Amino acid sequence: MSNITKKVSWSSRPDESGAAGEGTPLLNGSEQPRHSRQLSEEGSLFQIGRLSTVDLEEERTSDEDSLRGRPKEIPHNEKLLSLKYESLDYDNIENQLFLEEERRMSHMGFRCLEISRWVVCGLIGFLTGLIACFIDIAVEQLAGIKYQVVKENIEKFTEVGGLSISLILWAVLNSAIVMLGAIIVAFFEPIAAGSGIPQIKCYLNGVKIPRVVRLKTLVVKVCGVICSVVGGLAVGKEGPMIHSGAVVAAGVSQGRSTSLKRDFKIFEYFRRDTEKRDFVSAGAAAGVSAAFGAPVGGVLFSLEEGASFWNQMLTWRIFFASMISTFTLNFFLSIYHKNPGDLSNPGLINFGRFETDSVTYNLYEIPLFIAMGAIGGLLGALFNVLNYWLTIFRIRYVHRPCLQVMEAMLVAAVTATVSFTMIYFSNDCQPLGPEHTEEYPLQLFCADGEYNSMATAFFNTPERSVRSLFHNQPGTYNPLTLGLFTLTYFFLACWTYGLSVSAGVFIPSLLIGAAWGRLCGILLASLTSSSSIWADPGKYALIGAAAQLGGIVRMTLSLTVIMVEATGNVTYGLPIMLVLMTAKIVGDYFQEGLYDIHIKLQSVPFLHWEAPATSHWLTAREVMSSPVTCLNRLEKVGTIVDILSNTSTNHNGFPVVELVTENDEGGNPAKLCGLILRSQLIVLLKHKVFVELARSRLTHRKLQLKDFRDAYPRFPPIQSIHVSQDERECMMDLREFMNPTPYTVPQDTSLPRVFKLFRALGLRHLVVVDDENRVGVVLFFFSPPVTRLPLDVILMHFFVTLQVIGLVTRKDLARYHLGKHGLEELQLAQT
């Protein structure tokens, strides 16, 4: 036999070359199969570059060092990108098993699948609607009891003096209820805190947020939101509906509950990230739909936040889920309100009916609306900046659960105190109208037949307060009341968002905006006394609400549609759009949207719509992680276990390369032949799919797609899989399981182009290949006699440049963003 030496070099880092593979002898094809096996057993881990344990997908040494320099000081920072978040696979893994299944499936099979997708969407809508209904009724009942108790107490003590007892009662009640909500969130499921919208945004974007779509999260979320709203915090119950809908969708579509250990053996086809994502989109849309009675807005929300690829049938299904959701809520609420069939409660929040006559706006009002949009943008940016500082503070000092619970209780008590003080010192008395739009009118120091106007804003659920601001007759509020209310509620809401309770920011934003919007309307009316068109401050309250909400969350099309649908009046489309646009432009000048801030503070590798505009000078070569850990198609079990167990790295995708092809002639470069995921390898190891075992036990069941689906999505860690020393010497054939056609880009591809491919197809790993394929000279020693050739020794040397030279993952792309001083690169860290 002849000796063959193959030198592996890598163009951009020639000093790191050194991993040695082994080729097959030239002109010696008959010996090849045995040789190939030997090769695979000996040089099984094909590592490009020298440092076999360092894979830059997960680890950057310099960043780690810098982190060690300032330990725990700022665990979250918007200049960092966390490595702890994994990605979801929104690109189908089209391996041989999958293709075989698809090819086996008949046309009718696909049709059945389609029908079950519709059924699942219907179920999602129905259950989401039910949950919304449950939350609504629970909040209404409990809040009713609370306000009744406090009201009676206040009324009792107004006469005899000693209202401080009422204040204490109110504050203690609030704190107790909020404590309950905060405890379940802080101690049982911290992911259920907040509105959940940032989390769902991340999920739909392709980031795996641990435990975000579990049943436990749903239960905590629902109970938590009831507690927070009843506890009188400046929060809404709308945001959490979106999260709830998403959890319902993730649960229903899988046909099983891992938490409850029940598997209904249905919908098994949907047990993968791609399908699950589609259903979660539908769930989120159903949530929006139930929250605001806005089915179209829900669809647009899902599309805006998630779906990178617009698919007509998918959109239509999402719309179906949304419709069913709002309809279910509407139907059950109509029964609850003892008026079955009256479909006038399409959402948790109803803006009430804007009469078409009273709402027409005039052309000359449009500049005013735009100005209000600018105010909304400014106030929203202020809100976001304050909340950003507060969040940084919380991350540093309030990270223990009990502290979080105490903070929540403090906020509840302060909210009650401030409200009470405001009501107490207000002398804005209004006559009780005949229609009783106020549910709990507080007379306090007002004359008989009058009520305290400040109390309608503070002594009420925020939803009702919003509606009062929109629809109460002109003159119901005096400007001072509105101004003070705006001021206090602004800071209360800002303090509240980010507490460890589950609660949304939509309603507080609307309430703040409606208050100052109405104030604007009143001031305008007083400036131009005679004109009747200014007479309706409710219109300005609506515009203000839109401006404030837009300034805080910075959603665009979906928010416009949600507002229009919640208003129930299409004619308001143009002003709302203009206002939201202005608010976004003005707000973006100062600070990002609230959800984006929180995503950034969590250092989530979130992919925006496009690569930064000025990033054309970056190419895949600069962006990619390298060197890459590659596997051979026929790989030793021990090697695989070692790679997976390596805790310093945490690879999730491995290019599979082939050093020797079936070609008769030798000297081939190692070429990319597939991509395999950690989760797949784990399943293979668990089922001991080893070449030797398959040979010895002929009856050994072939691994099916079902085995992967059963393990999805909670794949066991590698530590839990026992591999004996003998088994470590076995081989695994990855051919059937790897994705044989991963997407690749040449290394000179520009970042925007890589980004577009990655984002549009929802990829998790993108293999960067060398477009050089340089084949150099290989060193052959032919021992004589090679009779037919007139020579003794052939000296050749192949500088084989390997094809796989890097891997682009989500973190590599999310790292670049447009800062104040041009393109900035975030640091990667294991926070």
Add this chain to the structure above:
Amino acid sequence: MSNITKKVSWSSRPDESGAAGEGTPLLNGSEQPRHSRQLSEEGSLFQIGRLSTVDLEEERTSDEDSLRGRPKEIPHNEKLLSLKYESLDYDNIENQLFLEEERRMSHMGFRCLEISRWVVCGLIGFLTGLIACFIDIAVEQLAGIKYQVVKENIEKFTEVGGLSISLILWAVLNSAIVMLGAIIVAFFEPIAAGSGIPQIKCYLNGVKIPRVVRLKTLVVKVCGVICSVVGGLAVGKEGPMIHSGAVVAAGVSQGRSTSLKRDFKIFEYFRRDTEKRDFVSAGAAAGVSAAFGAPVGGVLFSLEEGASFWNQMLTWRIFFASMISTFTLNFFLSIYHKNPGDLSNPGLINFGRFETDSVTYNLYEIPLFIAMGAIGGLLGALFNVLNYWLTIFRIRYVHRPCLQVMEAMLVAAVTATVSFTMIYFSNDCQPLGPEHTEEYPLQLFCADGEYNSMATAFFNTPERSVRSLFHNQPGTYNPLTLGLFTLTYFFLACWTYGLSVSAGVFIPSLLIGAAWGRLCGILLASLTSSSSIWADPGKYALIGAAAQLGGIVRMTLSLTVIMVEATGNVTYGLPIMLVLMTAKIVGDYFQEGLYDIHIKLQSVPFLHWEAPATSHWLTAREVMSSPVTCLNRLEKVGTIVDILSNTSTNHNGFPVVELVTENDEGGNPAKLCGLILRSQLIVLLKHKVFVELARSRLTHRKLQLKDFRDAYPRFPPIQSIHVSQDERECMMDLREFMNPTPYTVPQDTSLPRVFKLFRALGLRHLVVVDDENRVGVVLFFFSPPVTRLPLDVILMHFFVTLQVIGLVTRKDLARYHLGKHGLEELQLAQT
């Protein structure tokens, strides 16, 4: 010098190998540059496969033969795929020039671009609104005159007898007006026929329909639609608005008019397909918005039909254009109606105000709505089948312009005659209401103070008839009138669609549906006499209209939103959605949507959302066109001219390969290094960008991106470019101009995966590469003395497998579709 022979073989067709290139000597790097030049000059056209003139992107010999067998019998056929349609480049051509420009551009530059995008969208909306306003006013004025004349004539002859003269007058008037409209369409711009929606769908899908977005088309379209509506055909003016908006967008965004030969030197950055597509989406949305007063519906229409990739900012801009469009229309109409500032005419068609009280539906009505949806689906399918047969007939026998004009005149006359007959024999007299909803009430044989009810449906513009059906008081129509009207109008509308006049099918569909819907309502009311909920037949008219329209056009989400916005009432969302869904499901069972039928009959290579479900067994290897004509990076001008001039093929994209790299060692496989388009080559030839010229004339201006933009989109044909015999011997360096990083797939990629990549990124060419990269043995002859090596001659042989093995284009993907008997493959033909 040593001789080097390289044998080129191609694995799947080894017998076709034979094109000879030339390598560089082994271990002889110092000689390489000169050698490389020589090589490029000698073996310039690198043709994979033997048949250099045959490129299957455009030609399939067997199909051509089969076509010659039955010449001109069925020039259009839904089993054929035409090769005459080119694709648009919705993937940016990121060549060196482009990247240099992008890299030069500052952050501020990108911001200015963004602002100009908004400005363009605003302009698009404004102009589209103006056009809609012009059409509306023109139609109203002209139709008013016509109906007044006819009405007076009828009134005159009702007394004295001889109504046949009135009939003749009416018929002749109609025919004359329609003749005008038909002549300009048939003789000047046939592409302006119909609603234009199929054409815009194709454009947004990526198919280049010749002359579809030209100024002349717009003018003909606008004049044509006025003539058809005034001429009393069963058509609407809404569909053409979408086309008009698209043309406006394509014109405004380019900052010049090629037809008028005016270049404003603005928006030059937008002169490429990618940017233009975005603006055309905005234009189409603005058109929908102006037509129906449905800005959100417009956005959804654009997204549903076109944008494969959802981009938040783009969507937001589209929405802005839509809003401006409906607002402009509304504003100018309010001035025209002498009520400035009254924004109650958001669209060309107004469904009128549905009072919230009267429109609430009850739960038990939902099954009825679904049943109506099914009826709509059935009637829609019938409509489509009839129109399909009619279209086949027209393609065969009515293809000469004068015949088309005569057919249009005939239809106009028949429409008038039928209408007159119906009115004449109707004895459905209704009392004239005080509010005068009827504009031209015909008394005819009714008593004084009464009018002929059939005339409100027939003797009116269809828009007004629809509104009457929605809103007239219960009892205004008797069932027989409605039944007869439905029947006649159904066949009239079916006959009319596809005439060579520009006209839409939305309004006739709505009218038919509203008629039978109202009929259903009346029948239901008579069955259940006492219940008041049944009292409003207008509600059923609305549902019927939705059902009929859905059954014909089969749009989904966008149509729901359009209907809801046109109704101005959000509460109708659920029933409309259910109805449209039912209509689509029922209709799809029998026949495709009307637009899809016409797209298929034109044999357009239209890409649907996904590859057929059962196509997983197809791979890129089976789908691709091969062999491919490749170019060398340094290519002889003569060769390029010959390839481009080859009329039997009509390639539009050429992979650029490199036989020799800068590598010091020889024997490299030819590798893919880029992709270049026909249009780019044409520009290069036109500007004589030859290596030799650049050397001789040092002052020669470097070709810039601007030169390509100036030539866009009407690149001259190759025949118009003169290349002298000397110039034919020159070389062209394609490096700067080719796209160096075209997307590639390995040949084993499954069709759905190829499809997804192609569709999601809006590609035009997708290069299929061989994943083998087999390097064989090359034959080297070293003449002595090669002193350092202990040998005289080295014999080696490289079987180089080339990387590029095929090209996937739109036609290759559009060819496969799901027929009744599973997967079917369409034939390709040069129709």
